Amino acid sequence: MLLKIVWKNIWAKKLNSFLCILLMMFGISIISLLINIGNQLQDKFSKNISGIDMVVGAKGSPLQLILSGVYQIDAPTGNIPMSELQSLQTNPLVKQVLPLSMGDNYQGFRIVGTTYPYLKHFEADYAEGVGFKNNMEVVVGATVARKLNLKLNESFASSHGFEKEGEAHGDKKYKVVGILKSNNSVIDNLILCNLNSIWEIHKHEEEHASETPEEHAEHANEATESGHDITCALIKFRSPMGLMTIPRLINQNTKMQAALPAIEINRLFELMGIGIDAFKALAIAIMLISGISVFVTLYNALKERKYEMALMLSMGGKRTKLFFMLMFEGLFLSLSGYILGILLSRLGLWVASRMLDQNFNFDLQQSMLQKEEIYLLIAALLVGIFAAIIPSLGIYRINISKTLAND
Amino acid sequence: MLQTDSLKFSYPKGHTFSFPNISCKAEETLLILGNSGTGKTTFLNLIALLLRPSSGELRINNTETANLSEKQITEFRAQNIGIVFQKPYFVNALNVSENLLLANYLGNKALNKSKAAELAKDLGFEYLLSKKVQELSGGEQQRVCIARALMNTPKVILADEPTSALDDENCEKVADLLEKQSKLIGAALIIVTHDHRLKSRFTNQITL
Structure with a gap:
């Protein structure tokens, strides 16, 4: 029932939720794509270099x-x-x-x-x-x-x-x-x-x-x-x-x-690194904006739904429960953004692989979750938690009788 | 079912209300009357355990509520008290049927769909169960609120100005329903109102 309410609330604000998920998705997919391509290039480059002095x-x-x-x-x-x-x-x-x-x-x-x-x-x-x-x-x-x-x-x-x-x-x-x-x-x-x-x-x-x-x-x-x-x-x-x-x-x-391959390749990666860093900064900015948008959505929701919250409290709902309900909303948005982002990055990887393959006979592997992508998951969840926690804490400030009597 | 003894409540700004002692047995109806500013809503909030009195006693269903902790109060309210608020509040993302079942869920009871359907039929809105609450008319919303207050079969039903926004016909209907349903489940019914249409209907009255 709790999850149902969470889901219904998200569905009731389709456009807002869509925006949150979209932003998170793009942030995640850009970072994940960079991580994957970077790792695979480095992997390929260092594998081919190995032993050649x-x-x-x-x-x-x-x-x-x-x-x-x-x-x-x-x-x-x-x-x-x-x-x-x-x-x-x-x-x-x-x-x-x-x-x-x-x-x-x-x-x-x-x-x-x-x-x-x-x-x-x-x-x-x-x-x-x-x-x-x-x-x-x-x-x-x-x-x-x-x-x-x-x-x-x-x-x-x-x-x-x-x-x-x-x-x-x-x-x-x-x-x-x-x-x-x-x-x-x-x-x-x-x-x-x-x-x-x-x-x-x-x-x-x-x-x-x-x-x-x-x-x-x-x-x-x-x-x-x-x-x-x-x-x-x-x-x-x-x-x-x-x-x-x-x-x-x-x-x-x-x-x-x-x-010397080691020196030249380091030089090459340094050159590429600047570009990759710029992209990463952009992606992190997008993720943060997503966090802010989750925050605004939930904050407005709490204001609009103050009566609902007070009502549920008066009907026996515990504040902790409602707190987690709002937290789940934030987490759901960031988590689904993350999952879609990873899927999008795999799709991007596939497209990039086809392009590289056509032009350079060089293909990229569809990989399992990278170590960095696990960190990315944690980062996405943290964004969700931080964005949701301030609005959610508002639950503890609601005065039931005052809110419901307020006409 | 419900007795109060010299309940007092002070607002932080200093205004203090003293309320007369009331008692209401099961299946009985008590009308609490009073003009605005006499603390009607405050009194109702005290009885609904949404506010704690600064002094005095309140017994509901043979339980002295002053001794309950905050957590117990929340549970006790969910189990024993059904509240019909002045305004029809809902969880807007949920449909009518889900709003009814929400009472079961928050009261930690098994979701009772047949009970929801039964109440909807008794109160004449079974065709609205899958509708969004925003799509309902004022009278329909009020009936859904009554049904929700009954979902956990409470011992006391509290209604705060349940008819103030309704026309004569709907006022009559709502009053009928409240009385009939509370008798049916053996609950005490307490209505706080200044609606003169109800004064003539219920004889057991107290004026603040």
Whole structure:
């Protein structure tokens, strides 16, 4: 009966209640969306970074080098000769060098030439097939296989650059020999082959260079005396000593640049953080306004319903009971705002995921309640409680006989 | 059923009322008359246990109410006293039937839907049970208020100017209903009024 009265009272003031819930919903959903996207980005970024201490590549923006080399989202800075890596590979402070060669794509998914340890680094597991052994054999990531519906032993021709519309390398075809299980890392979105495959395709092209002079120019600097260029290399160190000395050595003494993922990503998050903080402040303001609107609604309600309250008190209602009745009204409004807000944020996440997926082959997971969202629930309830408590306490000030006799 | 003994009440500003002793047995009707300012409503509030007297005794249903705690008073009122206020107060968000059942709920009794339906039929508003209270006419509202006062089968029914806002026809009806219903459940009926139409009807009167 108490809850029924609460519900009826809320229903009797549909528009007011709707406004309270709407405000709370938007506040909650914005914050929750930010939390989810932020967490997932950070999660994805740090998962892909793990173990990689340094990236070397052509000179340019270090952030760009990291984004292209580690996350496969930006354009590469340029090429470096494979031979330059020699000194690094023999350096005792270096544990592992993972060379990467990029430049082609298939339907928008990057084809990356690399070595086996790269797969091992991401703990890749095969859903079907085996790893690449020979030239022109590829292993495709889970997302790629799913999106492009690629099957084992299927063949395809790559196109140049990173856009779907790039010029096709029609005469040499790749063959799928393995499909990876999804593991939520960057390789889900990659097509992997050995370095030779990439070199072979582009060497082959140079022979036809006369037909496409622009292509020729582009590839001219890729070719060196040895003919073997790579885009960048991911380096793991044996000890922190490497981190102290090697990056400086490379930046000063070679044509390459060394970038440290940890530093660049921190910089990136700092930049993003400003935007996220601004959004959070906005969302908190919206939540507070919702609280104020709950307060005003309940306060007015108490004034209007003073007679009702006095009546219920005279009929045997306890003040505590009526106090909780008003509190429940406030809590109901903020709680339903919270629930709708979380639902809305999941919907937003889904939309954002679709957009990111279309543009960057990067999707967001629909997650369970995050730890922060539990805090958000507590915050929403606190807003409800604080907004409701002053009007509710008014119950204890009602003078029954005076109120009812007042004509 | 109800006796008072030298009840006095002082307002904080200093005005003090002394009330005559009254007693009212079950199934009896007592009319309390008086002009405005003579403390009629104060007297009713004292009997309804909505105010505590500054001195004097009030026995209802063989219970000396002066000794009850605030919490006991609230329960006692819900169990034993049905009040018909001068103005028809309702919980506006609830419909007629729910307003009746509210009396059961607040009096800590099981919700008695058949009783509500029965009273509605007796008082002639069974077709209004699912309506909103704001949609009712003044006479209809007054009848619902009477039904609500009867929901917990009280020992004493108090009515504060129950007819002042009604026309002659409705006045007659309401007075009939109050008398009939209180006799039916064996309750004492006390009506506070200055309505001369009631004076001729009930002979047991006291003037403040």
